Amino acid sequence: xxxRYIDHFGAWAVVGTILLTVTFLIAPIIVSxxxxxxxxxxxGRFPPTEFSFHWYARxxxxxxxxxxxxxxxxxxxxxxxxxxxxxxCAAIVLDRYDFPGKQAxxxxxxxxxxxxxxxxxFSLLLFFALLGVFQGYPRLLAGHIIITFPYAVRTTLAGLTxxxxxxxxxxxxxxxxxxxxxWDVTFPLARTGMVAGAVFAFAFSMDDVAVSLFLTSxxxxxxxxxxVSMMRTNFDLTIAAASVILMLFTxxxxxxxxxxxxxxxxxxxxxxxx
Amino acid sequence: MSxxxxxxxxxxxxxxxxxxxxxxxxNKGEILSLLGPSGCGxxxxxxxxxxxxxxxxxxxxxxxxxxxxxRPYERNVGLLFQDYALFPHLSVNQNVAYGLKRRNYDRGxxxxxxxxxxxxxxxxxxxxxxxxxxxxxxxxxxxxxRALATNPEVVLLDEPLSAxxxxxxxELRIELKQILSAVGxxxxxxxxxxxxxxxxGDRLVxxxxxxIVQQGPPTEIYKNPRTKxxxxxxxRSNWLRGVLGPADRNNLCSFEVAEGLTLLxxxxxxxxxxxxVCIRPERIRVGNANSTDGATNVNQLSGTVQNVAHLGADIxxxxxxxxxxxxxxxxxxxxxxMDEYQGSLECTFFPSDCIVVAADS
Numbered sequence: 001x002x003x004r005y006i007d008h009f010g011a012w013a014v015v016g017t018i019l020l021t022v023t024f025l026i027a028p029i030i031v032s033x034x035x036x037x038x039x040x041x042x043x044g045r046f047p048p049t050e051f052s053f054h055w056y057a058r059x060x061x062x063x064x065x066x067x068x069x070x071x072x073x074x075x076x077x078x079x080x081x082x083x084x085x086x087x088x089c090a091a092i093v094l095d096r097y098d099f100p101g102k103q104a105x106x107x108x109x110x111x112x113x114x115x116x117x118x119x120x121x122f123s124l125l126l127f128f129a130l131l132g133v134f135q136g137y138p139r140l141l142a143g144h145i146i147i148t149f150p151y152a153v154r155t156t157l158a159g160l161t162x163x164x165x166x167x168x169x170x171x172x173x174x175x176x177x178x179x180x181x182x183w184d185v186t187f188p189l190a191r192t193g194m195v196a197g198a199v200f201a202f203a204f205s206m207d208d209v210a211v212s213l214f215l216t217s218x219x220x221x222x223x224x225x226x227x228v229s230m231m232r233t234n235f236d237l238t239i240a241a242a243s244v245i246l247m248l249f250t251x252x253x254x255x256x257x258x259x260x261x262x263x264x265x266x267x268x269x270x271x272x273x274x
Numbered sequence: 275m276s277x278x279x280x281x282x283x284x285x286x287x288x289x290x291x292x293x294x295x296x297x298x299x300x301n302k303g304e305i306l307s308l309l310g311p312s313g314c315g316x317x318x319x320x321x322x323x324x325x326x327x328x329x330x331x332x333x334x335x336x337x338x339x340x341x342x343x344x345r346p347y348e349r350n351v352g353l354l355f356q357d358y359a360l361f362p363h364l365s366v367n368q369n370v371a372y373g374l375k376r377r378n379y380d381r382g383x384x385x386x387x388x389x390x391x392x393x394x395x396x397x398x399x400x401x402x403x404x405x406x407x408x409x410x411x412x413x414x415x416x417x418x419x420r421a422l423a424t425n426p427e428v429v430l431l432d433e434p435l436s437a438x439x440x441x442x443x444x445e446l447r448i449e450l451k452q453i454l455s456a457v458g459x460x461x462x463x464x465x466x467x468x469x470x471x472x473x474x475g476d477r478l479v480x481x482x483x484x485x486i487v488q489q490g491p492p493t494e495i496y497k498n499p500r501t502k503x504x505x506x507x508x509x510r511s512n513w514l515r516g517v518l519g520p521a522d523r524n525n526l527c528s529f530e531v532a533e534g535l536t537l538l539x540x541x542x543x544x545x546x547x548x549x550x551v552c553i554r555p556e557r558i559r560v561g562n563a564n565s566t567d568g569a570t571n572v573n574q575l576s577g578t579v580q581n582v583a584h585l586g587a588d589i590x591x592x593x594x595x596x597x598x599x600x601x602x603x604x605x606x607x608x609x610x611x612m613d614e615y616q617g618s619l620e621c622t623f624f625p626s627d628c629i630v631v632a633a634d635s
Contacts, residue, residue, distance in 0.1 A: 170359040172346040173324055174373030174424065184372070188363050 029247075036240035043236060055241040065242055068226030071140070075222060076205035079144035084198040086145075087152025088190075094153075095160040113150045120146060121214035128215075136220025143211040148201035155200060159193020160186070199257050203250045275302050277460040278323060278428050283332035285318050292318040294484040295332070300428060305454060305461045307475030307492075309468060311507065315484040316464045320430050323462065324353050337427050347376075352421035352429040352459075357437060358413050360405035366392070366416050367401040373424040391419040394453060410438050411446055418450070422457055429454070431463045435470055447473055468508045472496070480504050502550060502631050511552040512601050515633060518542075518549045526571060526625050532597040537573045539628040546632035555590070555604035557627035562620040573628070575601065576620045582612055591615050 031046055039050035059065050094106055112120060121143060128139050163186055171181035209224045216225050223246060227239050276299035285293040293315040300306050308316045321327045322334055325346035334341045336349055360369050370391050374384045392398050395415035405413055414434070421429055434450060435443045451474055454461050465471050471478055472492040479489040480503075488500045499505035502513075514537070519528035521541040529539045529551055539551055562574065577595040584607065591603045603621055 164357070164359065166355050166357070166359040167361060169324075169326060169346070170353070170355060170361070170420075171372070171376075172326075173349075173351055173353040174420070175347050175376035176372075177345065177347050180376065185361055 032240045032243055035237055036244045038237055038240075055237045056245075058236075058238045059241045059245065062238065064230070065223065065226055065238065068221055068223040069245070071136075071220055072206055072223040075137075075140050075144050076202050079141060079148050079205045080198050080201040082141075083145050083149040083201050084152045084194060087149055087154075087197055087201075088156050088194050090153050091156035091160055095157060109153050110150045112147050113154075117147060117208065117210035118214075121211040124211070125214040134217065136215070136217035139215040139217075140212060140220065140222065143215045144205045144208065147208060147211055148204050151200040151204060152194075152197035155193045155197035156190060157193075159190040159196075163189045195257065195260065199253050202253060206249055207246060276300060277302050277337060278462065279333075279335040279338075280319070280323075281333045281335070283319070283322060283329045283334060285315070285322060285327060286330045291484055293322070293329075296481075296484075296486050297332075298479050298486060298489055300460055300462055302460050303458045305451075305463065305474055305476045307471035307478045308462055308464045308481065309471040309475075309478055309507070310466065310481035312466055314481040316466075316481050317432065319481075320353075320432055320462065320464045323428070324351050324430055325349050350424065350427045352424065352426035354414075354417050354421045354429070354431045354434055356433045358405075358417035360413055360417055360420070362405055365402050365404060366397065366408070369405065369416055370419045370423050373420060377424050387423055391423050394422070394456065395419045411442055414438070414446065418453065422453075422459060427460070429459045429461045431461060433465055433467075434463060436465075436467070443470075450474065472508070478508075480507065482507075497629075499552070499629060499631065502552070502634055505552045505629060505631060510555050510602065510604070511629075512555065512558075514551045514553075514599065515548065516551070518630075524571065529628075529630075531599070535575075535595065535597045535599065537628060538571050538625040539630050540625055542630040544632065548633040549630055550633045552629040552631065553601075553623055553627060554629075555602045558601065558603045558621050558623045560591070560603060560605060560615070560619060560621050562622070571625055572622050573625065574620065574622050576618060577601070578618050579615050582615045584612060589615070591619070593619055593621065 034048060035046060036055055037051040037053070038044060038048035039052035039054065040048065041054070090109055094102065094109070124139065124143050124146070128134070128142075133139060167185050167189075168178075168181045171185050172178070176184055207224055208222070209228060212222045212225050213228070216222065221229075223242065227242050230239055278300040280296050280298055283293060283296045284291065296315075296319055298306075308319060310316045318327060322329050323336070323341075325341065325344060325348070328343070336351070341349060361372065364372065367388055370388045371384050374387055379387065388401075389398070392401065395418055397412060397415055397419065400408065400412065400416075405416065408416065414437075431450075435446055438446060447470060454474075463471065463474055465474075475492060477490065478492050478495050480487050480495065482503050488495055488504050495504065496508055499508065505511050514529075514531045514535075516529045516531035516537075518539075519530065521527050525541045526538045527541050529537045529549070531537065531551075537551065542549065575593075575595060577593040579591060580594050580600065581590075581592040583590045587607055589605045589607050589612070591605065593601045593603060595601065601621075
């Protein structure tokens, strides 16, 4: 009898925790979305009394934000492309071949996941100073490639691990050489993982602050960095509008991803099962 | 004419010898079963024929051409994988067409051949399905169609029915045999299932610990296993160890197992220090010597029934002899009452039903 009460209590506790978590995840975002449409020209109390687009108009007429957005997009596209290509190559090597030091290499490839971004940013700043590189683009690009690369390796590796090796062997008995077997079988099956890696890389690059903060120059800064500095100097709801815009890019990408390959498959590691 | 020939093929992985001096050949249109327990080297042998492994020593010949250093795609071998290995991102049609495409058949030929193969395995109408939308049996038929499509010199089947449940296995066994003989495919089947090996194969090659221990037609191997391993692996058996006496003029020897238990057995064609005798349960008949139509030289045993199990078509009776030996007897169920097998029981078997092998010592 008591056991049953404890079970009931446990079940309710789980439901409660989930509800609480969801509330804290969603509520702040809803607040900032609503506030970004606030018609008042000052930072008023929640909820807004009237709605308008004037904070968005302000965002798109402010060259400071626009420069940040442009830089963010350029950096994100290049960083995601580079780390996806490199990550795919690394993942293939890690999955298909056995060699001494393979474990160590895998750990090194995935290490930016566990090293705090602040440490990566600061180390890169010192490193580039040593090399005499002070321009914003190369520094930001390097930083973003480093932090996005592990995601590309991770998701591609997950995709490749799910592909049984006898599929390649089947292709080979049917007349395909190793290269053809890779393009006909391995690549199409691992593509989901690769696309997922690219999307994650893009998303992480877009919203990174910690690494970028160290590597920006006065002329070259990303949108999140612009938002941080505006928050200190000139706090108004343009930042809310900027957040919504930043969010739209990520959500848009996820929707595209879902349409192309199916979200469940990507989150599930991009693993095909027959 | 032999399609595949293995000449003294040995394969070592480091210090472990997986296959040792295997020699056998596959004739055109023949189905050969490579039978043995897991780890006996049969799969390694298959992989050497397919070209995934290179022999450490010896040669593999396909259509009289030495396959040394030939990659899998340079051989014309059809391989049916244990888990089918269908391409999950391709339709049934594309799966079957893959080999034809890679072997540079033209569009028209491919369409024609794919239709033909799907017809053969009775899967027309399933062309656009993905493998994940098919049942296990259907997947296997697609894999078979894919392996046969390019008209391979030899078809290799790796444990073809092991992934299916027992009932389906029986059905597909018959179907598989029909399909293989319809296309006249020269086939090697690797299996650890003796029923599968015997029912599918025209000839058996039995392997144990990397060596071929016996090869021949299934009936021949069942009747005359050369070693205890083969006799035990193929079919059920009762074993007796004893002392072999000299042969009489009918070429029969006495075989003394224990005090009061002496059998007549055929004279073996080999010499050994100790012998063992195997009697198949189904060769033993319940009843006394009078029921054998006056035949002479009949072995007769009596004992008490320990256990009777009615398994449907067969009845298994375990009988204990006065000397303590236990015998399993298999009788056909033809409507008799189980009460017949109670208390003390007599049974008979002919000397010719006794298989004499050298004891493993």
